[in-house]
Amino acid sequence: MGVTSSHEQQVEFELFHSPSKGPLSKEAVFSEIEHTVVDQIEHYEVIVGADSQLRRSSTSFAIVISLIQKGRGGTFFYHTFQRHHFPSLQQRIYSEAFYAVGLASELRQYFKERQIELPIRLHFDIGRNGPTNKFVGYLLSVANTNDFPADIKPDSFCASTIADKFTK
Structure with a gap:
Protein backbone atom coordinates (compact mmCIF):
# COMPACT_ATOMS: atom_id res chain seq x y z
CA MET A 1 0.00 0.00 0.00
CA GLY A 2 1.15 3.50 -0.35
CA VAL A 3 2.23 6.71 1.12
CA THR A 4 -0.16 9.54 1.79
CA SER A 5 -0.97 11.59 -1.27
CA SER A 6 -1.67 14.90 0.43
CA HIS A 7 -0.36 18.00 -1.27
CA GLU A 8 2.14 18.66 1.50
CA GLN A 9 3.81 15.27 1.06
CA GLN A 10 4.32 15.69 -2.68
CA VAL A 11 7.84 17.07 -2.82
CA GLU A 12 10.06 16.84 -5.85
CA PHE A 13 13.52 15.83 -4.74
CA GLU A 14 15.29 17.00 -7.86
CA LEU A 15 18.66 18.32 -6.69
CA PHE A 16 20.79 16.39 -4.25
CA HIS A 17 24.27 17.11 -2.95
CA SER A 18 27.12 14.69 -2.46
CA PRO A 19 30.11 15.57 -0.26
CA SER A 20 32.41 14.02 -2.88
CA LYS A 21 30.60 14.72 -6.16
CA ILE A 33 24.11 3.97 -6.53
CA GLU A 34 23.30 1.47 -9.29
CA HIS A 35 26.80 1.68 -10.79
CA THR A 36 28.47 1.41 -7.39
CA VAL A 37 26.65 -1.74 -6.32
CA VAL A 38 26.18 -3.52 -9.64
CA ASP A 39 28.88 -6.18 -9.20
CA GLN A 40 28.74 -6.58 -5.41
CA ILE A 41 25.12 -6.00 -4.48
CA GLU A 42 25.25 -8.37 -1.51
CA HIS A 43 27.74 -6.05 0.21
CA TYR A 44 25.52 -2.94 0.13
CA GLU A 45 22.47 -1.47 1.79
CA VAL A 46 20.60 1.78 1.17
CA ILE A 47 19.14 3.78 4.05
CA VAL A 48 16.77 6.72 3.64
CA GLY A 49 16.11 9.14 6.49
CA ALA A 50 14.93 12.68 7.08
CA ASP A 51 15.03 15.34 9.75
CA SER A 52 13.50 18.76 10.25
CA GLN A 53 14.17 21.90 12.22
CA LEU A 54 11.60 24.50 13.16
CA ARG A 55 12.51 28.04 12.09
CA ARG A 56 10.79 31.30 12.92
CA SER A 57 8.57 31.30 9.83
CA SER A 58 9.23 27.93 8.18
CA THR A 59 10.41 24.38 8.72
CA SER A 60 13.73 23.26 7.28
CA PHE A 61 13.89 19.65 6.06
CA ALA A 62 16.78 17.44 4.99
CA ILE A 63 16.35 14.05 3.39
CA VAL A 64 19.30 11.70 3.02
CA ILE A 65 20.08 8.60 0.99
CA SER A 66 22.99 6.68 2.52
CA LEU A 67 24.77 3.95 0.60
CA ILE A 68 26.48 1.64 3.08
CA GLN A 69 29.06 -0.95 2.14
CA LYS A 70 28.72 -3.41 4.99
CA GLY A 71 31.76 -3.27 7.24
CA ARG A 72 33.50 -0.64 5.11
CA GLY A 73 31.63 2.64 5.54
CA GLY A 74 29.67 4.45 2.92
CA THR A 75 28.60 7.66 1.28
CA PHE A 76 25.47 9.78 1.27
CA PHE A 77 23.44 12.22 -0.79
CA TYR A 78 21.18 14.88 0.71
CA HIS A 79 18.45 17.27 -0.36
CA THR A 80 17.32 20.25 1.72
CA PHE A 81 14.11 22.24 1.37
CA GLN A 82 11.78 24.56 3.27
CA ARG A 83 8.08 24.14 4.00
CA HIS A 84 5.58 26.26 5.87
CA HIS A 85 5.90 26.53 9.63
CA PHE A 86 4.90 23.25 11.35
CA PRO A 87 4.31 24.22 14.98
CA SER A 88 3.23 20.68 15.88
CA LEU A 89 5.93 18.09 16.61
CA GLN A 90 3.60 15.41 15.27
CA GLN A 91 3.21 17.21 11.91
CA ARG A 92 6.97 17.56 11.55
CA ILE A 93 7.78 13.97 12.53
CA TYR A 94 5.07 12.53 10.28
CA SER A 95 6.20 14.74 7.39
CA GLU A 96 9.82 13.60 7.82
CA ALA A 97 8.69 9.98 7.77
CA PHE A 98 6.41 10.37 4.75
CA TYR A 99 9.11 12.17 2.77
CA ALA A 100 11.51 9.31 3.55
CA VAL A 101 8.96 6.63 2.63
CA GLY A 102 8.16 8.43 -0.63
CA LEU A 103 11.78 8.74 -1.70
CA ALA A 104 12.58 5.17 -0.66
CA SER A 105 9.60 4.00 -2.74
CA GLU A 106 10.90 5.87 -5.79
CA LEU A 107 14.33 4.33 -5.32
CA ARG A 108 12.86 0.84 -4.90
CA GLN A 109 10.87 1.30 -8.14
CA TYR A 110 14.04 2.43 -9.95
CA PHE A 111 15.84 -0.71 -8.77
CA LYS A 112 12.89 -2.95 -9.60
CA GLU A 113 12.80 -1.66 -13.19
CA ARG A 114 16.49 -2.61 -13.48
CA GLN A 115 16.06 -5.96 -11.71
CA ILE A 116 18.33 -4.90 -8.84
CA GLU A 117 17.53 -6.39 -5.45
CA LEU A 118 19.16 -3.97 -3.06
CA PRO A 119 17.83 -3.70 0.51
CA ILE A 120 16.41 -0.31 1.48
CA ARG A 121 15.88 0.64 5.14
CA LEU A 122 14.24 3.67 6.68
CA HIS A 123 15.65 5.65 9.58
CA PHE A 124 13.20 7.68 11.65
CA ASP A 125 14.31 10.48 13.96
CA ILE A 126 12.19 9.18 16.83
CA GLY A 127 12.88 7.07 19.88
CA ARG A 128 11.32 5.27 22.78
CA ASN A 129 12.60 7.97 25.16
CA GLY A 130 11.43 11.56 24.97
CA PRO A 131 8.56 13.36 23.28
CA THR A 132 8.64 11.31 20.05
CA ASN A 133 7.97 7.98 21.78
CA LYS A 134 4.23 8.29 21.09
CA PHE A 135 4.91 8.16 17.32
CA VAL A 136 7.04 5.00 17.30
CA GLY A 137 4.26 2.44 16.85
CA TYR A 138 2.49 4.34 14.09
CA LEU A 139 5.61 5.13 12.06
CA LEU A 140 7.01 1.61 12.33
CA SER A 141 3.60 0.45 11.09
CA VAL A 142 3.83 2.90 8.15
CA ALA A 143 7.25 1.47 7.26
CA ASN A 144 5.98 -2.08 7.54
CA THR A 145 2.87 -1.32 5.45
CA ASN A 146 5.18 0.01 2.72
CA ASP A 147 7.45 -3.08 3.00
CA PHE A 148 10.47 -1.30 4.46
CA PRO A 149 12.42 -2.32 7.53
CA ALA A 150 12.94 0.70 9.79
CA ASP A 151 15.14 1.79 12.67
CA ILE A 152 14.60 4.38 15.36
CA LYS A 153 16.98 6.05 17.81
CA PRO A 154 19.61 5.12 18.83
CA ASP A 155 20.02 3.11 15.59
CA SER A 156 18.72 5.71 13.11
CA PHE A 157 21.97 7.55 12.30
CA CYS A 158 20.86 8.49 8.77
CA ALA A 159 18.06 10.65 10.20
CA SER A 160 19.32 11.62 13.65
CA THR A 161 22.94 12.33 12.68
CA ILE A 162 23.40 12.89 8.93
CA ALA A 163 20.09 14.58 8.05
CA ASP A 164 20.18 16.51 11.34
CA LYS A 165 23.48 18.09 10.29
CA PHE A 166 21.84 19.63 7.20
CA THR A 167 18.80 21.11 8.94
CA LYS A 168 20.92 23.38 11.15
Whole structure:
Protein backbone atom coordinates (compact mmCIF):
# COMPACT_ATOMS: atom_id res chain seq x y z
CA MET A 1 0.00 0.00 0.00
CA GLY A 2 1.15 3.50 -0.35
CA VAL A 3 2.23 6.71 1.12
CA THR A 4 -0.16 9.54 1.79
CA SER A 5 -0.97 11.59 -1.27
CA SER A 6 -1.67 14.90 0.43
CA HIS A 7 -0.36 18.00 -1.27
CA GLU A 8 2.14 18.66 1.50
CA GLN A 9 3.81 15.27 1.06
CA GLN A 10 4.32 15.69 -2.68
CA VAL A 11 7.84 17.07 -2.82
CA GLU A 12 10.06 16.84 -5.85
CA PHE A 13 13.52 15.83 -4.74
CA GLU A 14 15.29 17.00 -7.86
CA LEU A 15 18.66 18.32 -6.69
CA PHE A 16 20.79 16.39 -4.25
CA HIS A 17 24.27 17.11 -2.95
CA SER A 18 27.12 14.69 -2.46
CA PRO A 19 30.11 15.57 -0.26
CA SER A 20 32.41 14.02 -2.88
CA LYS A 21 30.60 14.72 -6.16
CA GLY A 22 28.78 18.01 -5.54
CA PRO A 23 25.27 18.69 -6.88
CA LEU A 24 23.50 15.78 -8.60
CA SER A 25 20.02 15.25 -10.01
CA LYS A 26 17.89 12.58 -8.35
CA GLU A 27 18.36 10.40 -11.44
CA ALA A 28 22.14 10.84 -11.22
CA VAL A 29 22.06 9.78 -7.55
CA PHE A 30 20.03 6.68 -8.38
CA SER A 31 22.38 5.88 -11.27
CA GLU A 32 25.45 6.45 -9.08
CA ILE A 33 24.11 3.97 -6.53
CA GLU A 34 23.30 1.47 -9.29
CA HIS A 35 26.80 1.68 -10.79
CA THR A 36 28.47 1.41 -7.39
CA VAL A 37 26.65 -1.74 -6.32
CA VAL A 38 26.18 -3.52 -9.64
CA ASP A 39 28.88 -6.18 -9.20
CA GLN A 40 28.74 -6.58 -5.41
CA ILE A 41 25.12 -6.00 -4.48
CA GLU A 42 25.25 -8.37 -1.51
CA HIS A 43 27.74 -6.05 0.21
CA TYR A 44 25.52 -2.94 0.13
CA GLU A 45 22.47 -1.47 1.79
CA VAL A 46 20.60 1.78 1.17
CA ILE A 47 19.14 3.78 4.05
CA VAL A 48 16.77 6.72 3.64
CA GLY A 49 16.11 9.14 6.49
CA ALA A 50 14.93 12.68 7.08
CA ASP A 51 15.03 15.34 9.75
CA SER A 52 13.50 18.76 10.25
CA GLN A 53 14.17 21.90 12.22
CA LEU A 54 11.60 24.50 13.16
CA ARG A 55 12.51 28.04 12.09
CA ARG A 56 10.79 31.30 12.92
CA SER A 57 8.57 31.30 9.83
CA SER A 58 9.23 27.93 8.18
CA THR A 59 10.41 24.38 8.72
CA SER A 60 13.73 23.26 7.28
CA PHE A 61 13.89 19.65 6.06
CA ALA A 62 16.78 17.44 4.99
CA ILE A 63 16.35 14.05 3.39
CA VAL A 64 19.30 11.70 3.02
CA ILE A 65 20.08 8.60 0.99
CA SER A 66 22.99 6.68 2.52
CA LEU A 67 24.77 3.95 0.60
CA ILE A 68 26.48 1.64 3.08
CA GLN A 69 29.06 -0.95 2.14
CA LYS A 70 28.72 -3.41 4.99
CA GLY A 71 31.76 -3.27 7.24
CA ARG A 72 33.50 -0.64 5.11
CA GLY A 73 31.63 2.64 5.54
CA GLY A 74 29.67 4.45 2.92
CA THR A 75 28.60 7.66 1.28
CA PHE A 76 25.47 9.78 1.27
CA PHE A 77 23.44 12.22 -0.79
CA TYR A 78 21.18 14.88 0.71
CA HIS A 79 18.45 17.27 -0.36
CA THR A 80 17.32 20.25 1.72
CA PHE A 81 14.11 22.24 1.37
CA GLN A 82 11.78 24.56 3.27
CA ARG A 83 8.08 24.14 4.00
CA HIS A 84 5.58 26.26 5.87
CA HIS A 85 5.90 26.53 9.63
CA PHE A 86 4.90 23.25 11.35
CA PRO A 87 4.31 24.22 14.98
CA SER A 88 3.23 20.68 15.88
CA LEU A 89 5.93 18.09 16.61
CA GLN A 90 3.60 15.41 15.27
CA GLN A 91 3.21 17.21 11.91
CA ARG A 92 6.97 17.56 11.55
CA ILE A 93 7.78 13.97 12.53
CA TYR A 94 5.07 12.53 10.28
CA SER A 95 6.20 14.74 7.39
CA GLU A 96 9.82 13.60 7.82
CA ALA A 97 8.69 9.98 7.77
CA PHE A 98 6.41 10.37 4.75
CA TYR A 99 9.11 12.17 2.77
CA ALA A 100 11.51 9.31 3.55
CA VAL A 101 8.96 6.63 2.63
CA GLY A 102 8.16 8.43 -0.63
CA LEU A 103 11.78 8.74 -1.70
CA ALA A 104 12.58 5.17 -0.66
CA SER A 105 9.60 4.00 -2.74
CA GLU A 106 10.90 5.87 -5.79
CA LEU A 107 14.33 4.33 -5.32
CA ARG A 108 12.86 0.84 -4.90
CA GLN A 109 10.87 1.30 -8.14
CA TYR A 110 14.04 2.43 -9.95
CA PHE A 111 15.84 -0.71 -8.77
CA LYS A 112 12.89 -2.95 -9.60
CA GLU A 113 12.80 -1.66 -13.19
CA ARG A 114 16.49 -2.61 -13.48
CA GLN A 115 16.06 -5.96 -11.71
CA ILE A 116 18.33 -4.90 -8.84
CA GLU A 117 17.53 -6.39 -5.45
CA LEU A 118 19.16 -3.97 -3.06
CA PRO A 119 17.83 -3.70 0.51
CA ILE A 120 16.41 -0.31 1.48
CA ARG A 121 15.88 0.64 5.14
CA LEU A 122 14.24 3.67 6.68
CA HIS A 123 15.65 5.65 9.58
CA PHE A 124 13.20 7.68 11.65
CA ASP A 125 14.31 10.48 13.96
CA ILE A 126 12.19 9.18 16.83
CA GLY A 127 12.88 7.07 19.88
CA ARG A 128 11.32 5.27 22.78
CA ASN A 129 12.60 7.97 25.16
CA GLY A 130 11.43 11.56 24.97
CA PRO A 131 8.56 13.36 23.28
CA THR A 132 8.64 11.31 20.05
CA ASN A 133 7.97 7.98 21.78
CA LYS A 134 4.23 8.29 21.09
CA PHE A 135 4.91 8.16 17.32
CA VAL A 136 7.04 5.00 17.30
CA GLY A 137 4.26 2.44 16.85
CA TYR A 138 2.49 4.34 14.09
CA LEU A 139 5.61 5.13 12.06
CA LEU A 140 7.01 1.61 12.33
CA SER A 141 3.60 0.45 11.09
CA VAL A 142 3.83 2.90 8.15
CA ALA A 143 7.25 1.47 7.26
CA ASN A 144 5.98 -2.08 7.54
CA THR A 145 2.87 -1.32 5.45
CA ASN A 146 5.18 0.01 2.72
CA ASP A 147 7.45 -3.08 3.00
CA PHE A 148 10.47 -1.30 4.46
CA PRO A 149 12.42 -2.32 7.53
CA ALA A 150 12.94 0.70 9.79
CA ASP A 151 15.14 1.79 12.67
CA ILE A 152 14.60 4.38 15.36
CA LYS A 153 16.98 6.05 17.81
CA PRO A 154 19.61 5.12 18.83
CA ASP A 155 20.02 3.11 15.59
CA SER A 156 18.72 5.71 13.11
CA PHE A 157 21.97 7.55 12.30
CA CYS A 158 20.86 8.49 8.77
CA ALA A 159 18.06 10.65 10.20
CA SER A 160 19.32 11.62 13.65
CA THR A 161 22.94 12.33 12.68
CA ILE A 162 23.40 12.89 8.93
CA ALA A 163 20.09 14.58 8.05
CA ASP A 164 20.18 16.51 11.34
CA LYS A 165 23.48 18.09 10.29
CA PHE A 166 21.84 19.63 7.20
CA THR A 167 18.80 21.11 8.94
CA LYS A 168 20.92 23.38 11.15
